[in-house]
Amino acid sequence: MGNMKIKAKVKGDVVQVKVMAKHDMLxxxxxxxxxxxxxxxxxxxxxxxGKVVYDASTxxxxxxxxxxxxxxxxxxxxxxxxITWVDLKGNTVTESKKIK
Amino acid sequence: xxxxxxLSLSVVAAAVVPASLSAIDFRATKPDTWTAHNVKDAIKALxxxxxxxxxxxxVKAPKVASNGGAIPxxxxxxxxxxxxxxxxxxxxxxxxxxxxxPEGGIVNYMMKIKMKASGKITAVVEGTDGKFYVGNISLxxxxxxxxx
Numbered sequence: 001m002g003n004m005k006i007k008a009k010v011k012g013d014v015v016q017v018k019v020m021a022k023h024d025m026l027x028x029x030x031x032x033x034x035x036x037x038x039x040x041x042x043x044x045x046x047x048x049x050g051k052v053v054y055d056a057s058t059x060x061x062x063x064x065x066x067x068x069x070x071x072x073x074x075x076x077x078x079x080x081x082x083i084t085w086v087d088l089k090g091n092t093v094t095e096s097k098k099i100k
Numbered sequence: 101x102x103x104x105x106x107l108s109l110s111v112v113a114a115a116v117v118p119a120s121l122s123a124i125d126f127r128a129t130k131p132d133t134w135t136a137h138n139v140k141d142a143i144k145a146l147x148x149x150x151x152x153x154x155x156x157x158x159v160k161a162p163k164v165a166s167n168g169g170a171i172p173x174x175x176x177x178x179x180x181x182x183x184x185x186x187x188x189x190x191x192x193x194x195x196x197x198x199x200x201x202p203e204g205g206i207v208n209y210m211m212k213i214k215m216k217a218s219g220k221i222t223a224v225v226e227g228t229d230g231k232f233y234v235g236n237i238s239l240x241x242x243x244x245x246x247x248x
Contacts, residue, residue, distance in 0.1 A: 057126035063170035063212035
């Protein structure tokens, strides 16, 4: 747990970002069966050049090791996109990646 | 001494405030949305009693998902949006995600989600014009994804 894969690519003036976060995303049901606490990513934010470009409040119904994609404008090749997630237990992971 | 005490106190207070990542954390501001058991209640908890206009929102997902544990869902809209919310009616709770769309942001979100059984995915886009647009898709899930 605790890292993610990011791919960011410029196409025209749009930056396409693909992310895979490593997280078990245990729902309350699954956790109950295993006898552990539920834990899942509750918030994901992406920033580029100091501006928020993606902001999601998420739930237990995202898949295990959730993958997601989004697009935004206002960044160029060589800029960095920084993605942060927080889970139910308060763990935070931030990773950044240069836009290709 | 008093001043020093005051200063150290303020440092502690600053440390206690959780690092807020964004403008809106919908889990904190709209807690009822996340516990609502059906789509209608979830929308009501999030946006209030709103009229939904069925246009301008596309939800894409496979017609038959062989693995309910990771169903790729894409929400797209040309509307200038403030927020986007995604719901489904197969799991114990309805809300999957709520996005805050940055100004001028592009609504084209893909995420992989879990669904326990076949059902309907609904996406609501809150437009900057104050209207609420809705789109949905029904799909079959061959193997439920919530049992793990």
